[in-house]
Amino acid sequence: MWTDECWDDDVTDDQPAPKKAAPPPASSYEAPRFSEPRSNYRQERDSRYGGDRRGDGGRPSGGGGGGGGGGERTYRGRNNDSKADSVTIPIPSNMVARVIGRGGATVRQMREESGAKIDVDSANGQGTVRISGSASEVEAARKAIDDLLNSSSYGSDNGGQRYGQGGNSRFRDSHRSDSPRGGGWSQPSREYERSSSSSYSTHGGGSYNNATEADDKFEIIDWNALNKASDEASRERWAKCPPLTKVFYRELEEVANMSPAAVAAFRTQSNNIVVDRTFKNENGESGRPIPNPVQTFAQAFGDYPDLMEELRKQGFTKPSPIQSQGWPVLLQGEDMIGIAQTGTGKTLAFLLPAFIHIEGQSTPRSERGGPNVLVLAPTRELALQIEKEVSKYQFRDIKAVCLYGGGDRRAQMNVVRKGVEIIIATPGRLNDLVQEGVVNVSSITYLVLDEADRMLDMGFEPQIRKVLLDIRPDRQTVMTSATWPDGVRRLAQSYMHDPIQVYVGTLDLAAVHTVTQHIECLDEEDKYNRIMQFVKHMGPKDKVIIFCGKKTRADDLSSEFVLSDIGCQSIHGNREQADREQALEDIKRGVVRILIATDVASRGLDIEDITHVVNYDFPRNIEEYVHRVGRTGRAGRSGTALSFVTRSDWAVAAELIKILEEANQEVPDEIRDMAARFAAKKERNDRDRRGGGGGGGGGRFGGGNNRRW
CATH class of the missing domain: 3.30.1370.10 (K Homology domain, type 1)
Known part of the structure; x- marks a missing residue:
């Protein structure tokens, strides 16, 4: 399909390839x-x-x-x-x-x-x-x-x-x-x-x-003394905190008596659960033993019949894999890193132990000085979804508030002042209210960093670290993530205490296997006709999320749909919060069957009956592709993902091939050809840099001004 000899990655379709000025001959130097x-x-x-x-x-x-x-x-x-x-x-x-x-x-x-x-x-x-x-x-x-x-x-x-x-x-x-x-x-x-x-x-x-008299005025800093004074000040500060209880787990004999072979077999059958201490000690040992997984709700929450009743009301029959292993770990007071694809029950895995943690503290709620549980989420939509999940369970009058930018700030402050046990927040709004003195995070004893990889991708790491400085160091910390990049590992190493890592499936990046992935290679100007063709062939029960790379593109596409009498909603960062919430409500209730979105909707949103995902603009990195595809095929359902790929997307072709092959999906020949061309171009650029040469240029893939497919 593509016949260029080599392509260049800095030329767009509407921009002619720049001509590279020839260097002057050596003899012309003056x-x-x-x-x-x-x-x-x-x-x-x-x-x-x-x-x-x-x-x-x-x-x-x-x-x-x-x-x-x-x-x-x-x-x-x-x-x-x-x-x-x-x-x-x-x-x-x-x-x-x-x-x-x-x-x-x-x-x-x-x-x-x-x-x-x-x-x-x-x-x-x-x-x-x-x-x-x-x-x-x-x-x-x-x-x-x-x-x-x-x-x-x-x-x-x-x-x-x-x-x-x-x-x-x-x-x-x-x-x-x-x-x-x-x-x-x-x-x-x-x-x-x-x-x-x-x-x-x-x-x-x-x-x-040439030393001068000023050199004699330098003072030697005693860093050991400064560090010692800092540690002492920290101990004095946190010594005033109420006592903290973290262990609430009573392991039943039927769970404790499971043989190692039975435990390994259960974990393998439960979507290949892998559990271990994240950071080994100096001898390479894992330290304290890891609790066995539970197979029923009663094995985890048998001492809390009112919580069991709430689970029955929701229609759950058995724990999901991340819950089976995560509940015993958290109820035992351990720090945990939960790594699993979206739609696997991670929210409930950390939420129910949080309820028990709040209720189990020896200090009366009125004397704790603030909330006990803090859940940090990357987006408003995910924060609101977690709040909605909390509201489903009426457990001993535990109250929660959701703090996010774009919401009614005064109303949020009033709810906090009345008293809550759980704060669900985005990092920006939380830091805002902490600085205002409205929220006191020193009372937090159970911290959750939900979708930690997404928060780091969005640049929230400085704000997260700022919050963590004001939370007592002996807290229990939970971190959830769909991937395990270096940034998340670094954050865990800095702020968690000997965490247990529970991951379901594989640590390698992989799309959900219940999703059929189709890749179509086409020109930029052909996308609109193709998406219109797709929409006209949607079934009466189909629901689709169409992902666009830019807010303006999402607005333009939704306007075209409305002009064509096609019902749809859109969601992106420039829309008012009320409009974003209405868009989600409409797609969930079936008022519309098409949601046009940017990557703000690619993580954490739980719309169970999405049948199709369309990548109108292919994402800039393969991680985002995995999360977009994960919006369909949730909770064991099947789904379909359709992705439009243009020649400007050649940088991710090689990684896309790995994802498709891992899921046993068809890889178009054009994608393999694209990956090979990009690898050749990259090698050529590296060779030119090493040799200091200039190298020829031209077309998107180095083929001069004649850009052909």
């Missing part, structure tokens, strides 16, 4: 022209290297060279030497960024001033600088590199200096009156004035020392 004295040029150039425009962004470096930079440096422009020369200089890997400079400014300037070709590379922990050109050019470039490497940073023991700036120095602007601009316009140049207080003394191997 030496820098100096309209002012040579010494002034050197001083101005040195000020650029050593002053405010340093290549390392102006930050003092912790390293220090030995050779004592800051001496006088002279650079010659390119001469007419015809003899080519080259040299390779090894440099520490931590100096690569400094040689390159911010945005490549430092190496670019050295190339211009020396006339040599300078390439910087870093591999296997060792940096190298390759210099080529005439002998004089190579020597000038080598000297510039040496000066840069040998200049020491501020605050070093020998009072060192930066490249082109030593000791106590200042720059004084002067203005030339002979500027070619005329009319009184003056062009600033800089005169370098070195303070007489700096002195250089040679020690041993030719190093320099």
Whole structure:
């Protein structure tokens, strides 16, 4: 289908491929022209290297060279030497960024001033600088590199200096009156004035020392003492908290007496439950034993008949896999990380133990100083869904409130002030009310980070960490996620205590196997006709979510549907909260059968009877694809996912192939061809970067201006 030799990823359909300017021939290079004295040029150039425009962004470096930079440096422009020369200089890997400079400014300037070709590379922990050109050019470039490497940073023991700036120095602007601009316009140049207080003394191997009296005023910071004082202050703060009870589990004999083989067989049959301590100790051991899974509600909540009655009212017959293993872990007071695909009962897995945790505390509710349970969710829709789930269970007058941006702030504050046991919130609104003094999170003893991977993707990590600083450290923490990226692992390692990881299925990214996945490769301009064709062939009981990449696209598509007399609703971040809630209500009740959405609806939303998902715009990463597809085929039902793929989506083709093959789905030949082309283009770009070459350009996949399918 695609016949281009190679494609380029930075050209859109409506934009012609940019033409790459041909480099000038080597013989056309001209030496820098100096309209002012040579010494002034050197001083101005040195000020650029050593002053405010340093290549390392102006930050003092912790390293220090030995050779004592800051001496006088002279650079010659390119001469007419015809003899080519080259040299390779090894440099520490931590100096690569400094040689390159911010945005490549430092190496670019050295190339211009020396006339040599300078390439910087870093591999296997060792940096190298390759210099080529005439002998004089190579020597000038080598000297510039040496000066840069040998200049020491501020605050070093020998009072060192930066490249082109030593000791106590200042720059004084002067203005030339002979500027070619005329009319009184003056062009600033800089005169370098070195303070007489700096002195250089040679020690041993030719190093320099320009230490000043200011060095004697530095105080040594006793970090051990500071850390000890901080720990002591933290202990004093949290010592005032009410006592905390976390263990409520009474393991029945029939559960405790299960043989290891029976436990392993049950876990394998329950969608391959895998459970283990997330972080091993120094000996690689798992620590305390992990409780066996439960197979009935009575085995978990037999001591709470009123909660059992609530479960019967909801029509549940047996626990889901994540609940079977998660309930014993949480009721035993352990921190837990639950990893499972959406629609597997994760919400109820942490919610019912939260009820028991609230009721089981020895301190009366009126004396706890605030709520006990905090559930953080990434989106308003997910937070409201969790609140709705809480409201289904009337357990001992436990009250909850949902705090989210876009809702009635004053009403939310009034509910909190009246007293609640559970707060369900998005990070932004929670931090807002904490700063206002409305919410006191120091009373939280049971913390849930729901859809943690999604919260990190949305940039909430700083806000999450800010909240966690004010929650007592001996709390019980639960984290749920559909994937296990490095960010989630890092968060768990920082804020959880020896957590037990329970995951259902596999840690590898995989779409729900009850969903049939269809991939169609087409041009951007053909999408609208194809979606109209799909809608016209929908069955009377079909419900579909159509995912768009942008809010404007969602609005445009919904407008086209309305003009075509097709009933639909839309949901995205720019819609008012009331409109978003109405859209969800309409699709759930069947008022409309089409919901057009952005990725705000791709996680956590529980619309059970969605039969189809259409990726009108293919998502930017494969994780989002998995979550979109997971909106259908929920709770054991079957579903269908249809995805439109254009050539601009070639970067995710290889990962899409893995998802399709894992689920035994058909992979179109066009997708395999797309993946191969992208891999070839990536390899070619990497090779060009390593070799410093420019490489040819053109079309989306490198095929010149003729972009063909």
